[in-house]
Amino acid sequence: MIFLLVTIVVFIVFIYKQKQNTYLKGMKELKMIHENDMLRSQLEIQEQTFQNISREIHDNIGQKLSLAKLHLNTLHVGGQLGLDSQIKNIVNFLTETIADLSDLSRSMSSDVIKNNGxxxxxxxxxxxxxxxxxxxxxxxxxxxxxxxxxxxxxxxxxxxxxxxxxxxxxxxxxxxxxxxxxxxxxxxxxxxxxxxxxxxxxxxxxxxxxxxxxxxxxxxxxxxxxxxxxxxxxxxxxxxxxxxx
Amino acid sequence: MKYTYNIYFDLQCIVILLSFLFAVKIVKNKNTPRYMKGFYWYPTVGLLCAIPSYIESHFFPIKHSQYLINFSLLFHFCFLGNFILKVLPKRNVYIIIFFYLQLIIISTMLLSSDWKFLANKAFAITNFSLALLSLVYFFQILKQTDLLNLLEEPSFWIISGIFLGMGFESPLSAVIDYLTDNTLILQHKYFFRLIVASYIIMHLFFIKAYLCSIKVKRI
CATH class of the missing domain: 3.30.565.10 (Histidine kinase-like ATPase, C-terminal domain)
Known part of the structure; x- marks a missing residue:
């Protein structure tokens, strides 16, 4: 009789533990899915931000710098001594800056990976x-x-x-x-x-x-x-x- | 024969005393769940009832000790039944009705003029009802979604004690009742020893519950 009763209690504990383990496993999986979702969202936001900055550099800042460079190239200084070489230097700086910004823009953009792998x-x-x-x-x-x-x-x-x-x-x-x-x-x-x-x-x-x-x-x-x-x-x-x- | 019975009885008194001491100890512990705070009443009354029985079994008979047994049985059912109702995850009307119906039946049996004849039956019904209520608790915890750390849950140990003790005691009371009906008095002692053992088992589980009460962890 006592053996039967003890068996019932042990059986209940066993079933309960199994249920508990399943529950905890489920919770762990849910937590992992949630964390993954969170990280994915973070990455998406980050990528979107990168994309926006990249586009801004390429379409806006790059364009303006190119325009400034064009203006400088067409500038007539009337043979003033030293000014000519200074303008050339500025143009060179601008060229380098435009190239750097272009590289930065490409590095930030995900298009490079999407298009070229x-x-x-x-x-x-x-x-x-x-x-x-x-x-x-x-x-x-x-x-x-x-x-x-x-x-x-x-x-x-x-x-x-x-x-x-x-x-x-x-x-x-x-x-x-x-x-x-x-x-x-x-x-x-x-x-x-x-x-x-x-x-x-x-x-x-x-x-x-x-x-x-x-x-x-x-x-x-x-x-x-x-x-x-x-x-x-x-x-x-x-x-x-x-x-x- | 009487000597062996006395050893069992002494052992029961010691276990109830221990149970009482632990129950008192956990009252002021801040980790003790609320439902365990008043549990010391059960071993207290158990001890108060055990002392006259102890005197009776070792020294001399006490007049009208049956009233004490009646009272203790009623208290035993009310207290433990109420405790089970309190810790049940889902208390429904049918369980409450069942509890009160049993209470009425047992009270009627104990208060009747023929109480000696009905006492064993009352014991059997009481303890069978408590074992059933314990089973309801087990079924409910298996169904509930809020999972507890079962082996560290005091209520689980209390209910397990009630289930094992009372589930074991109830058929024994029924057998004693049968033997009394058939005037087979000699076999009584053997079954009484087993009944005492069932109470010892129950109180040992209660002690485990008190120990769990000191540190309750929830998941």
Whole structure:
């Protein structure tokens, strides 16, 4: 009799625990979906802002600067000594500024990725960063490049941009090496620098790294970082190329 | 025979005493849920009833001790029944009607002139009703959406104690009633020992509930 009663109680506890686990699992999934949605919205807003700034640079500021340059080129100074060369200098500055703004506009715009793909956009970005000759940035591609979904490529591109930005701002590195390895089902991207490195103890406090991690998770990928003080940093991102892989 | 029975009875008194001490201890604890604050009344009355019974079983018979047993049974049903109603996630009219109907039946049985004849039946009905109410609680917690950490929930341990203790005691009371009807008095002691054991089990579960009351976590 007592055995039967105890069995009933144990059975109830067992059923309840199972229900509880299912509930908690459901809650966890919902939370993850919600977080993903939030991040996606954030990225969309960010992309929209980038797009607006990019368009503004290209259509408005760029146009005005071009107009100013045109006016300067058609300016007759009447043979005044020194003024001619000064105008030439201003025109040169304006030309450089227009080119920089154009590059900035292209870098911010997602059109480059949508039209030319991730790899081309990355090559363009590296060329831009190599221009001032402050860093030596190399790109190595292994395997046959594959076009992924435009949104996926854009998010991946933003992760790389953020990572490069971190190296430029904080690492004091002279050499950065990007390695893209296209395997059968996944893409392995690594960014290695020879900078000062940092301790990973406070990983959770670094918003930039957390954002990169979240973005990689959103793409069903893995984000890893290896670093210690004085040894440089290696950021690795592993992504499934196809949606179902 | 009597010696073994006394050991059981002593053990029951010790467990009720422990239960009383723990119940008093949790009253001022800020983590104790509200429904547990007044629970010390149950082991208090249990202890008050156990003392005369203890004297009776060890030393000398006390006159009119049956009135105390009647009172304790009524209190036992009212208190535990009310407790179950209080902690039920969903209290509906049918359960309340069931509770009061049982209360009327038991009171009538105990107040009747032929109480000696009806006492065992009253015990059986009381405890069977409490076991049933406990089952209602179990079904309701399985259905509810607001999930608790069951093994740290004092109400769960109290109800489990009632369910195990009373679910075990109720058929025993019925058997004793049958034996009394058939004047098989000799077998009584054996079943009484088991009844005492059922109360010990119940109070041990209550102690676990008091311990849980000290730290209640909700998900």
């Amino acid at each position: 991730f790899l081309k956009a990355l090559e363009f970005e590296i060329n831009q960063l190599n221009k001032p000759e402050l860093f030596n940035i190399k790109l190595t591609v292994v395997g046959e490049p594959v076009f992924m979904h435009a949104e996926k490529e854009l998010i991946l591109f933003r992760i790389v941009q953020e990572s490069l930005n971190n190296v430029i701002k904080h690492a004091h590195a002279s050499s950065i090496h990007l390695n893209l390895h296209y395997a059968d089902s996944h893409l392995l991207l690594s960014i290695t620098d020879n900078g000062k490195g940092f301790s990973l103890d406070n990983f959770n406090k670094r918003n930039g790294l957390l954002n990169m991690n979240k973005r990689a998770l959103m793409l069903n990928g893995q984000f890893d970082i290896e670093s210690s003080i004085g040894t440089g940093t290696v950021v690795t991102i592993k992504l499934p190329i196809y949606e179902n892989s």
